[in-house]
Amino acid sequence: MKIRTLLPVAAVILLSSCGSKHAADNNDAMSPNNPFINASTLPFQAADFTKIRNTDFKPAIEEGIKQQLAEIEKIAESKDAPTFENTLVAMEKSGLMLRRVSGVFGLLSSANTDSVLQKVSEEVAPKLAANNDAIFLNTKLFKRVEAIYNQREQLKLDSESHRLVEYYYQKFILSGANLSDGAKDSLKKLNGEEASLEAKYTNLLLAAAKAGALVVSDTAEFAGLTSGELGAAAQDAKTAKMAGKWMIPLQNTTQQPALQSLSNRATRQKLFEASWNRAEKNDSNDTRATISRIAMIRAQKAKLIGFPSFAALTLMDQMAKKPEAVEEFLTRLVPAATAKAKVEAADIQKVIDQQKGGFQLQPWDWDFYAEQVRKAKFDLDESQVKPYFEINNVLENGVFYAATQLYGLTFKERKDIPVYNKDVRVFEVFDKDGTSMALAYFDYFKRENKNGGAWMDNMVGQSKLLGTKPVIYNICNFTKPAAGEPALISYSDVTTMFHEFGHGLHGIFASQQYPSLSGTATARDFVEFPSQFNEHWASDPQVFKNYAKHYKTGELMPQALVDKIKKAATFNQGYALTEILAAADLDMQWHALSADKPLQDVDKFEAEALHNTHLDLPQVPSRYRTSYFLHIWSNGYAAGYYAYLWTEMLDDDAYAWFKEHGGLTRENGQRFRDMILSRGNTQDLATMFRNFRGSDPNIQPMLENRGLVPAKN
Numbered sequence: 273m274k275i276r277t278l279l280p281v282a283a284v285i286l287l288s289s290c291g292s293k294h295a296a297d298n299n300d301a302m303s304p305n306n307p308f309i310n311a312s313t314l315p316f317q318a319a320d321f322t323k324i325r326n327t328d329f330k331p332a333i334e335e336g337i338k339q340q341l342a343e344i345e346k347i348a349e350s351k352d353a354p355t356f357e358n359t360l361v362a363m364e365k366s367g368l369m370l371r372r373v374s375g376v377f378g379l380l381s382s383a384n385t386d387s388v389l390q391k392v393s394e395e396v397a398p399k400l401a402a403n404n405d406a407i408f409l410n411t412k413l414f415k416r417v418e419a420i421y422n423q424r425e426q427l428k429l430d431s432e433s434h435r436l437v438e439y440y441y442q443k444f445i446l447s448g449a450n451l452s453d454g455a456k457d458s459l460k461k462l463n464g465e466e467a468s469l470e471a472k473y474t475n476l477l478l479a480a481a482k483a484g485a486l487v488v489s490d491t492a493e494f495a496g497l498t499s500g501e502l503g504a505a506a507q508d509a510k511t512a513k514m515a516g517k518w519m520i521p522l523q524n525t526t527q528q529p530a531l532q533s534l535s536n537r538a539t540r541q542k543l544f545e546a547s548w549n550r551a552e553k554n555d556s557n558d559t560r561a562t563i564s565r566i567a568m569i570r571a572q573k574a575k576l577i578g579f580p581s582f583a584a585l586t587l588m589d590q591m592a593k594k595p596e597a598v599e600e601f602l603t604r605l606v607p608a609a610t611a612k613a614k615v616e617a618a619d620i621q622k623v624i625d626q627q628k629g630g631f632q633l634q635p636w637d638w639d640f641y642a643e644q645v646r647k648a649k650f651d652l653d654e655s656q657v658k659p660y661f662e663i664n665n666v667l668e669n670g671v672f673y674a675a676t677q678l679y680g681l682t683f684k685e686r687k688d689i690p691v692y693n694k695d696v697r698v699f700e701v702f703d704k705d706g707t708s709m710a711l712a713y714f715d716y717f718k719r720e721n722k723n724g725g726a727w728m729d730n731m732v733g734q735s736k737l738l739g740t741k742p743v744i745y746n747i748c749n750f751t752k753p754a755a756g757e758p759a760l761i762s763y764s765d766v767t768t769m770f771h772e773f774g775h776g777l778h779g780i781f782a783s784q785q786y787p788s789l790s791g792t793a794t795a796r797d798f799v800e801f802p803s804q805f806n807e808h809w810a811s812d813p814q815v816f817k818n819y820a821k822h823y824k825t826g827e828l829m830p831q832a833l834v835d836k837i838k839k840a841a842t843f844n845q846g847y848a849l850t851e852i853l854a855a856a857d858l859d860m861q862w863h864a865l866s867a868d869k870p871l872q873d874v875d876k877f878e879a880e881a882l883h884n885t886h887l888d889l890p891q892v893p894s895r896y897r898t899s900y901f902l903h904i905w906s907n908g909y910a911a912g913y914y915a916y917l918w919t920e921m922l923d924d925d926a927y928a929w930f931k932e933h934g935g936l937t938r939e940n941g942q943r944f945r946d947m948i949l950s951r952g953n954t955q956d957l958a959t960m961f962r963n964f965r966g967s968d969p970n971i972q973p974m975l976e977n978r979g980l981v982p983a984k985n
């Protein structure tokens with residue numbers, strides 16, 4: 273459930289794999305017909321995918337870099353005294369072409385890959401890193417920024433402009449602007465190598481996941497899957513040119529959704545091990561050597577800039593501020609989470625023993641038997657629930673309906689806007705007064721050429737300065753049904769849809785002057801707050817009854833089944849929290865390494881890290897193993913995966929405010945929009961939360977929501 277955010281000035285795009293439907297040639301020259309030379313003429317400057325070819329990206333990126341460097345050089349070399357307008361505003365206006373191409377490339381690079389643009393990703397990564405360095409390691413430019421920063425209190429700036437001054441000054445400092453020329457040269461080399469390795473890692477991992485898919489020739493091995501799921505497995509195999517077989521592609525997490533249903537224990541073990549070992553086969557897709565070097569590079573960068581670790585460096589502009597604060601926060605959660613996970617494991621083992629299983633619970637057994645425990649405890653069967661969650665109905669009568677009730681938004685599908693894949697839907701978003709606000713793209717089904725997981729980002733960012741409105745997208749990886757079958761999803765998938773659209777709302781409501789502060793361009797340990805907050809509305813009674821309808825009959829979900837879902841809400845939360853804590857602490861320990869440490873043995877380091885934090889429960893593997901932890905090695909969440917839990921504290925506390933003030937009302941929604949969703953990064957984030965809630969965040973609602981402590985009356 274990650275969000276990807278482009279860095280506006282440097283336009284550092286997320287260089288994962290990418291693709292387009294057009295064939296490529298070997299001509300990298302900038303064509304006068306390149307679609308990125310000028311802004312798109314489509315509504316909201318949305319990309320015209322009918323005109324974009326693979327061969328357009330590399331020359332457009334290179335030309336965009338060239339243009340921005342010229343603009344930055346002009347600012348830095350100016351003989352005029354530095355002012356807010358001629359320096360910071362000018363920087364915000366720079367790199368427009370690079371911004372245009374990066375917005376589209378960032379989308380296709382993660383959602384619709386091919387081998388040609390994967391190669392482009394690796395080729396341009398060091399060039400983009402060098403462009404970033406040319407801006408933030410430019411001594412003359414920094415002196416101008418520093419001069420403005422030092423006189424900021426005398427400039428009588430509005431609050432957003434004042435925030436922009438502080439944003440840039442901190443960014444220059446944390447980028448190494450104060451270093452000697454020799455140290456800057458060393459840092460540039462490290463930045464370039466890191467960018468190349470991150471792009472390489474993403475491509476390796478995508479290939480590893482594709483190669484790791486579980487393929488069988490006999491459907492008996494897939495016993496327990498529904499006919500629709502078997503049909504999807506057959507279609508996946510056919511797409512992979514293995515007609516007559518059945519395939520389960522890997523999702524990016526350790527545990528795989530099918531493990532809940534597969535009754536053949538040997539198959540479950542095969543699927544789990546395919547996931548667990550996907551990037552550790554000592555083959556051309558093995559990621560461990562790449563990871564070990566990335567970790568060392570980051571530690572060396574931190575030392576150059578003056579920090580003991582990369583975590584210490586990267587947390588400086590986060591709400592948590594210091595690694596010690598993160599560790600203290602995570603440590604508070606570990607005892608309750610692991611204690612509950614052990615109770616859950618004992619309950620599962622009882623079921624296995626009652627059935628004369630004759631084996632000890634293993635990770636590949638957990639979801640299968642946990643589902644049986646859930647059925648026994650709550651009489652709740654996932655197969656009973658899914659018919660009430662048809663994906664398009666959930667989107668239009670659930671996700672959109674909640675946004676209408678809270679914020680007054682309305683949505684109109686735009687079938688005249690070109691898309692990059694036929695499964696993508698596009699909607700225009702209108703404000704409460706009918707004003708057109710944004711475009712929103714929804715790409716929900718998994719494909720072989722799409723990165724795993726779910727995320728949101730902007731194709732076009734909002735900025736009053738640049739005159740642009742938001743074009744956002746939500747990407748997920750739900751199983752696509754066989755032709756003619758309905759797309760029925762789990763309740764967990766439903767909450768994922770609400771989650772990603774929470775990010776979308778954060779982008780849609782952006783109302784900033786400057787692109788660097790707009791919308792979701794906030795700290796990682798704040799950016800997940802709006803998305804996780806939006807998940808709460810999936811279970812709100814008014815919203816739920818509007819979308820939880822049987823796909824055939826249109827009948828509302830029976831109240832008895834609704835009650836079962838509510839009662840089961842805290843089921844398996846010990847496991848769920850422990851696997852996330854394991855990943856978060858693993859991330860922090862990788863990035864707490866000092867520069868004097870040698871290259872790490874990835875598996876040994878991982879084992880010791882989990883042991884040291886008491887998170888090495890044998891039946892509860894980390895949500896992500898180091899070797900396929902895409903968030904931290906390529907997606908900008910290095911020393912930041914804890915953010916999902918940190919912001920869970922924020923969102924549960926904010927939702928508690930809603931419950932205290934009447935719940936789902938337009939008045940409450942408007943207040944949240946005005947004080948959180950529309951503010952971007954224009955204010956200190958802790959202050960922003962405090963102004964809304966009336967106090968600092970309280971962890972109690974989070975513990976109650978997880979069922980780890982009794983709810984207070």
